[in-house]
Amino acid sequence: MSSSPSLNTWSDALSGFSIGWFPLGLVIVAAIPLVFIALYALTYGVYGERKISAFMQDRLGPMEVGFWGILQTLADILKLLQKEDIVPTAADKFLFVVGPGILFVGSFLAFAVLPFGPAFIGADLNVGLFYAVGIVALEVVGILAAGWGSNNKWALYGAVRSVAQIVSYEIPASIALLCAAMLAGTLSMQQITLMQAGPGGFMHWFLFTNPIAWLPFLIYFISSLAETNRAPFDIPEAESELVAGYFTEYSGMKFAVIFLAEYGSMFMVSAIISIAFLGGWTSPLPNIGGLELNTMTSGPVWGAFWIIMKGFFFIFVQMWLRWTLPRLRVDQLMYLCWKVLTPFSLIAFVLTAVWVINH
């Protein structure tokens, strides 16, 4: 376990570094999550998803390019880069171009408050969790811009569905995260993580220290699937109804940016659920007597490893669900949100409050 004096040392040192008036260190701090998203989307996101889906359907997936098709994504990227940049004649040029950008910025902004280990966080705000929940709003506007700008009925329907879904599911998701914030007594991402750190490893995580935490955990996980438009809540891009939803008209690099945004927000929600309920960058291994597994696997580098692994685990569950569950209908989706998840999240909220007061 790392002590709090060494908290955020790497990012603080980086952000203090500047050449003249130009804050180069700050730019680097912002660039690190960006490079991370790109690398992870390339390897685990695209290649991993194709392989995992293939294995789940008893197929082999991409096998031709490189050993076990490992270079397939690189070939795809080359193809995407070379593609002609098509803007439909009837489209609203400005919104069509600006939409994917806003969408990506929206999913990327939340990475500012995700702690990548005890020593690195973009900004240790004391409203970190609130910020991460609220900044999703920007994504909504990006989706609307893309859907409207395409000037295509499918795209517009996809955008409107997507926005209705994200705005609705924000409510149970926020209430579920509020339960975690109540348990921690703070909204700062680093402090929430520190509250769950200890020599017992996973035994200090909110999910295991609290008898009710599994309920907000489940509610947040389900809502996060809907917020990232993943199956079984992928009706915004339901290919059997809407071709491809709000990105029907996009191709080439703009399409790649939309995909990057989706993978970015997939990791974002996975990291948030890990931080809120599963101890963020803390090691899951406990100290057993003289065998100090927890102390051995803690530290800045191990912290980055654990948070990324926890995030990847939840992304794996998201992919797993995508290939096992059928898609919900629009009315079922709204029923689940307003009549099941929201009441249960309120119950979880009250129960957690009672538990926090009496504990």
Add this chain to the structure above:
Amino acid sequence: MNQLTIAIIFYIFAAVTVLSAAFVVFSKNVIYSAFSLLFTFFGVAALYVFLSADFIAVTQVVVYVGGILVLLLFGVMFTNTIMQTELKADVLHMAPGILVTLLLIGGMLFTFYTTGSWMPGEMQLNGSVVESIGLETMSRYMLPFEMVSIVLLVALIGAAFLARYDKANKK
């Protein structure tokens, strides 16, 4: 970060806020106006951050971008023939407008110079703003807080009542 960097970042955000707000007013396309509001709201949120009011900044994003702007965009998009409507963005009543503007600016500058400078708050904030806000709303400002929640609840019920599917009329 030195003062110059902070000043440069501040002026970038100030320019984004003012220019996008001007675009909202002067644009002839209501869709562009609505999307331009996004940058205005974000610029204002950034200005709140410069005032060390990070909670208000995030609330600004949640309420205005996540709530009001999305509602506005939905309203605009679901209105028929929205793209054909030419908005009237001409300058009318030039003389009274300039007069009112000058009076407002003059009044503000007068107040600013006669009171000396910016007025610092009486209480220095220590530690987290969120905690103070939570404590104050749950203690000293309990009654206004509860009244606001009742007003919002009434608005919610009213909206649900108006939008409800009316079985008697449809059949």
